[in-house]
Amino acid sequence: MADVFDxxxxGGGPTGENAGARAAAAGLSVALVEHELLGGECSYWACIPSKALLRPAEALWLVKQVPxxxxxxxxxxxxSAVLEHRDALVNHYHDDSQAKWAERAKLTVVRGHGKLAGPRKVRVESKDGATRELEARRAVVLATGSRPRIPDIPGLREARPWDNREGTGARQVPxxxxxxGGGVVAVELAQAWRSLGSEVTLVVRGPSLLSRFEPFVGERVAQALRESGVTVLLDTEATSVQRPGGDGEVTVKLSTGAERRADALLVGMGRVAHTDALGLETVGLKPGEAVRVDDQLRAKGVEGGWLYACGDVNGRNLLTHMGKYQAxxxxxxxxxxxxxxWADSKATPQVIFTHxxxxxxxxxxxxxxxxGLPVRTxxxxxxxxxxxxxxxxxxxGITKLVVDEKRRVVLGATFVGPEVGEMLHAATIAVAGEVSLDTLWxxxxxxxxxxxxxLRLLETYGL
Structure with missing residues (x-):
């Protein structure tokens, strides 16, 4: 017989935790299924440890600017002190504190790998091979996140490269x-390990870093990386990788004809939804793809409206705070x-914690x-x-506002400078709330x- 919950x-990462806690706070019974650590990728292998690695270098950089x-x-x-601090912030990779939080939130934690087994049914297999059947009266929520994308470069997989997990959790400085890569993971970890003493080379396929942002963002970050000693190679691709035995020195051949040798190779080239072994085929969906959802986060193509997907797994917005928002x-x-x-398409805030x-x-x-909007910047x-x-x-530093001239509201804002992340929420409120320029005065x-x-931006814009 299946154990029945509302x-x-x-998925017991921050997205799943928030979805479960919100439902439990409304008086519903909730089972939270997780096969690794409660708290998920962000808590142990992404957001928290990467910022723990970056903050000491940022603080030192700021101090050096003050006479x-x-x-x-x-x-x-x-x-060594930086790595010890990182380990403390990830609770030495133990989730006992998260488990206590789940208990207080009235969540029933079920340990094991969960997958759909038909409408409203989830089968959980524990590490010892035992299975447990769960059934949902109201809803099943998929919050399994994403995993790193490893491109099909000859020899790359065999070379056992780092992804974000090794990149944030390494015990020694290479x-x-x-x-x-030229995205957020790549630039943050390149700067972090450079600050700890590693000789770092960043290989970027495109003509700039951070191409999804305003052009000046990539320019400023590339300048900062180079000033810190990182070698930044733009318009360059890795064409093959050699690492006999998957350990020791790695050799990477580049599209320029050059070769680079390193002791560690980190891949930061995007992520894909974690749906391969989720049992999607049992409810008519295709494994290996993001679960398409409507604006209530219900899975499209599933009758009855009982299946939901939030966070990275639905592909709408791959940021922890937006996954928690959806949850x-x-x-x-x-x-x-x-x-x-709607905020995950209109008013998404993001901070890159480089300096x-x-x-x-x-x-x-x-x-x-x-x-097609009437834009003035x-x-x-x-x-x-x-x-x-x-x-x-x-x-x-540099700041930029993108304004809808017809409605006189801010559509977007970008800041580059010291600790500008702490200024972002004001811009988020302006964008999400569609606050008029006349009110912002x-x-x-x-x-x-x-x-x-x-004030200076408004003065520059004019009345």
Missing amino acids: VVVV GSREAIKGPLVA RRLLVL RLVGDVIAGKKASA PQVASVGLTEAQARDA VEYDLGKVTGTVLFGENLG HAVPSFPTMSEVW
């Missing part, structure tokens, strides 16, 4: 690290409330123009703001802070 959530402080610096980062909506919808997801930081929300200028040098000058010397920024750039 809701069965497959009187930089003179007190006696040496480089202590790599003497030479070669990174494939909260899923919990509300299952509980009978009216809810609809300088990058913070972005909403549409870029190119995206807005492609959508305005830029301002963050280094001319008094708050930035007080923050330290030589801390320039009355949102007075404190002096002397970097947030005064909002």
